[in-house]
Amino acid sequence: MDFGVKGKIVVVTGGATGIGRAIAEAFHGEGAIVIINGRNQDKLDKACAELGQNAHGVVADLLTAEGAQTLADFAAGFGPVDYLVNNIGIFDVNDFFEVSDSRWTEYFEHNLMTAIRISRIVLKDMLARNLGSVCFISSEGAIRSIGNMTPYSVTKTAMLGLGRSLAELTRGTNVRVTNYMPGSTATESVQRYFEGLAKEQGKSVDDTLRDFYKEVQPSNLRRSLIDPAMHGRGVVQLMTNTAMNGVTHRADGGTIHSII
Structure with a gap:
């Protein structure tokens, strides 16, 4: 199936490893120009070499506004961003009563603010051009709240709210915002x-x-x-389906007891 992304510009944050890498690989395999970011040039170079000639990496730390602008400017050098995948996130198992305020702040910074910073730049341009698609990579933990991973669950739940709120800004346009909710991968x-x-x-x-x-x-x-490659395919399908806007796509292996 041709998803119509050949030659399109795709930004996958944190796309050198994990689910982000699988998403970058899926888009690249469909002929897209893929931009990934990270904080280690060697890892980025290795990932891009493995992905292929249309993959490009830039050192850009989205924990800062400057890093988000660096990523946006680098991507703009290839053309307007057609697809933005907000994939950066952290997780660990912890005791709620032992998690410090500073660790909570780290969770919000990594799992939410990184996405906010780059979306604030890229989504605004998409709306001005009346074209584009943004996807937030959340987690089954957003719905199946996990007691020994409370900061993770809370920030991933907040991400679902962020995605839906930004989708409201696209009303009547050709821009879409969706959430993707993978399970244990x-x-x-x-x-x-x-x-x-x-x-x-x-x-x-x-x-x-x-x-x-x-x-x-x-x-x-x-x-x-779950094989990460399955999420790569799922995100490409979700982001290219013009009927999908403001929705959360579940890919959790059937863990959550729900028919929707």
């Missing part, structure tokens, strides 16, 4: 987490995952981690 960071948990529990990774789905996510229908 076999990214490098998630795999490291389960490897560490397995070592701590004295079990194999397979046994640890089996027990995870039995005890922590018994409602999960897949009973396995």
Whole structure:
């Protein structure tokens, strides 16, 4: 299927690894010009070399307004941004009563403000041109609130609200804003987490995952981690479907008990 993105400019924040990398790869495979950012030039260079000749990376820290402008200016050098994927985020397992104010601030800065800063620039230009698509990569944790990951869940819930609010600004235009909500995915960071948990529990990774789905996510229908490539495909489909605006697309493996 031709998604009509050949030659289009796509920005994927934090696109060197994980789900962001899979999204960048999916767009690149469809012929798009893909821009990724990060804080390590070597990692960006390696990722771009692996993605292909139409992938370009720039060191730009979206924890600052200056970094967001650097990314926007770099992307503008290739042309107007057609697709913006807000993918940057952090997570860890923690005790709510032990999470400091400064750690809460870090969560809001990484999981929300990075997206706000770049969207404030790029979405404004899209509205002026009357064309474009923005997607926020949230998480099943936004709906299935997780007690031992409270800052993560709260900030991902806020992201859903942000995406819907910005979609309201597109009324009557050819600009769209959507949310994408993945479930537990076999990214490098998630795999490291389960490897560490397995070592701590004295079990194999397979046994640890089996027990995870039995005890922590018994409602999960897949009973396995999701291949990041599936999210890459899903985001391309979502962002190119002109019937989809202001919506949240679930890709959680059936964990959440809901028919919508």
